[in-house]
Amino acid sequence: MLEVKDLHVTVEGKHILKGLNLTVAAGQVHAIMGPNGAGKSTLSAVIAGKEGYEVTQGSITFDGQDVLEMEIEERARKGLLLGFQYPVEIPGVKNIYLLKAALNAKREAEGLGEIPAPEFMKLIKEKIAFMKMDASFLQRAVNEGFSGGEKKRNEILQMLVLQPKLALLDEIDSGLDIDAMKVVADGVNSLRAADRAILMVTHYQRLLDHITPDVVHVLVDGRIVKSGDAELAKELEARGYDWVLEESAA
């Protein structure tokens, strides 16, 4: 589904991703772990199309199509959605408006018409209940004044409404209390399907206790230096990154 090959990325002249390879197949959940500053958010930003990142080498394909050639919105409409590490506040744009406009943009790209209002409300009602969010969040400006955990729930709410084929979740677990962690994890798990995939960045095993990954990668200094199964994450939790670094240097 997603194929990243020999990806090199520079930001403001600084070489950050240095030949990164990653393949995510449909039906799978992948977790990326790694020390601060290794390039995890950079990878998700480049996949989502954020400006300011220069790809100097390599390729990214999604369902066989060249992602780097696509506009940001086109990527999203094709089902490639990024859940932000730091969701941005958008004063004056109501949450419900964003949800509807985004859903209709996707439907339009799929050749469907605008979603009828009752159907939309029904969908929203179901998803917001699933995320255990109060309906008043719909009327509030996107993320404005939301607590850290509320912002993360809101990201997942968007995912549930938009049903991405590939969800890129950047530290979706940071700032969540124990109950919220469970709600968010349930949300993510509900996105799991044979024809979908999830790629999530995390620092902690506790998220992976709820969402069992098929593959765990360790990203260090712009490269994936080790991949394994769910056990690898547990080992990292117990031992830290030093041994991986030593192993890869050897």
Next chain:
Amino acid sequence: MSEVQGFLDRLSERAAARGAEPTWIAARRQAGAARFEALGFPDRKVEAWKYTDVRGIARGDFALAESADFSPASAAALTLPIAAHRLSFVDGVFAPALSDLGELSAGVSVERLSQALAANHEAVGGALGRLAGVDFSPFTALNTAFAEEGAVIRLAPGAVVERPIVLQFLSSAGATPRMSHPRVLVTAGARSQATLIEHQVGEEGAANFSNLVSEVLLERGAILTHYKLQELPQTDHHIASLHVDQARDSRFTSFNLNLGGALARNDIVSDLNGQGAEANFFGLFFGQGRQLLDTHTLVNHNAPLTFSNENYKGILDDRARGIFNGKVIVKRDSQKIEAHQNNANLLLSDRAEIDTKPELEIYADDVKCSHGATTGQLDEEAVFALRARGIDEATARGLLTLAFAGEVMEQVAIDAVAERVELAVAGKLPERFNLAGLVEAAVALHEE
């Protein structure tokens, strides 16, 4: 100056062609002409016109329209689709075919200025020019000299007009440029209520000059909501001043929505003369291309316990230029007043420019005043966040631009007016931005 002479010549031609008028009108015209001749067109040395170059008007060769020619089809497309008491003018000339006053309730009179002048009402003679004197600006003087058509709206005490009264000023794309000097007078009796919409709109290619002066007298407890929707083609020149006199407990709310014109200058002045009087000034100006949009507002707190609240949003794209000058004067002994003013501007291009100047002159000590002015750009992180949800870039930028205007647009109660503005500012959106229906549905969901 020969520029001035050209206008004076037009004036004498007009005077010769016009029949006899009551002496008071003739005297005022003369005073207007004399004042205009003395002042000339303002140049950049005049503080109030420092940033506004009116040479495009001064050097123009504008004729006075003789008839109201406008294609009914294009008029239909331009007219606000709302149920209203409507008077239309084409280049200043009354257009009966495009007007429909409908049925007016008791105590409400809406006349054309020409009718009111012909009838020589005392009520009109006394009021006209009382607020907008010929000294206010050369353009007010010029308007006073030329004014023949416009509207006189009189509300008896307690009269309530349910539907808005719309004065539609159409600008036509004729062979030669034209000028018009419409004059509007509103006298609102005690506790009367009305909504007045002044709508400037025109055909593609129109390059005319309109010079509007409006005077509004609010008696005790009268409530007037005034909309100005200015969406002239970007080749038109428009100057307008609105003067309001407010007695005790009256409330005046102005929505000044400026979208069009090569040059559009608006002056709004409110005199709060009685305790409990309240003025609310909301405004939005949106400039593109090389438009110049200039707004000057002035609130005079002449009495204690008076309130003013002003919020203007400016959005400028391309090489457009905006000017906002908001002045509040609190007289000595005008204690316990409240005056708040805010002007926020959004520059959508590096070459757009804004000059904003809030001015507070306070001569009383027990007052609550605030003012602020800010200028910024769209948040690119937010643009990305919206696009990353599949919303195309133009819509994302449009949404954020409208969100910026939100505080003002949320106050606009007439959907048809809000829609025109939203469309102009944001282009085509997936659906109405304020989404009344959706929000209601969300509320219902919330309450279940």
